[in-house]
Amino acid sequence: MLQERLADIAILLFKVLYEEHDVKFGLFGDYAVSVVVKSERARGADSINCIVSTSKDKLLEFLDGQNGFITLPQAREDHAIFLWTVLANRSNPIMVEMFCETLFEDDIGGSNIAVTTHIIYGKKYERGSSFFLDSFFLFKDKVRLVATRGRFHDSSDLRYLEENYNHKLKTLHSHLDLGYVGHAIKKFVELDRLFERIGINSEAALLASENLDLERVNPPGPFDVQLQLSKTHWQLP
Numbered sequence: 001m002l003q004e005r006l007a008d009i010a011i012l013l014f015k016v017l018y019e020e021h022d023v024k025f026g027l028f029g030d031y032a033v034s035v036v037v038k039s040e041r042a043r044g045a046d047s048i049n050c051i052v053s054t055s056k057d058k059l060l061e062f063l064d065g066q067n068g069f070i071t072l073p074q075a076r077e078d079h080a081i082f083l084w085t086v087l088a089n090r091s092n093p094i095m096v097e098m099f100c101e102t103l104f105e106d107d108i109g110g111s112n113i114a115v116t117t118h119i120i121y122g123k124k125y126e127r128g129s130s131f132f133l134d135s136f137f138l139f140k141d142k143v144r145l146v147a148t149r150g151r152f153h154d155s156s157d158l159r160y161l162e163e164n165y166n167h168k169l170k171t172l173h174s175h176l177d178l179g180y181v182g183h184a185i186k187k188f189v190e191l192d193r194l195f196e197r198i199g200i201n202s203e204a205a206l207l208a209s210e211n212l213d214l215e216r217v218n219p220p221g222p223f224d225v226q227l228q229l230s231k232t233h234w235q236l237p
Contacts, residue, residue, distance in 0.1 A: 004123035011128030025052040026115040026133040147183035169198040182209025
């Protein structure tokens, strides 16, 4: 039931942002992983995370007060939070976090985040499509999360992604930050075999982690998520 409601939001974002306003976006996080790996073992999500190629002002114009979206006011220029529900009494809302990719508006050609289209099935909108970050970028995001917050479900998502996309991860593993990989191995030592399977030397990663102070690098703040995912050059399927 909850997964169908999350699919409704993903389908609605595709209709409103991309089809109506030609705004590119990509879903990431727990829900995105569950869709991309197509595994019943993947952890169920309870919210939506999305990086979107527009300003916060435009995002509020397109979504706030429409189609069940209501914004929660907060000051960050790059970040909007919405609660979504189609119920008249606004009960059981789902949180939708939107990270606005406006930092690179004048330099959008030099980066390489890719999105893929997936068919999903909602409760209200039934069958539809939406954009999800490519499996490598979902993996990259989860490596950072395992390194910084050490939650078991994030490490499980790494396993599901590696099981399904081992060849792609082998090809692109040099684009991962060895320091984050090392910190991830420190949190869950069994991940060393996973990283070895995609071509990363775990001993080198552990050594690199000694030079990466998680308290100092990329502290939470404006554009932190966008910077972690790298500059955004949207590659639509």
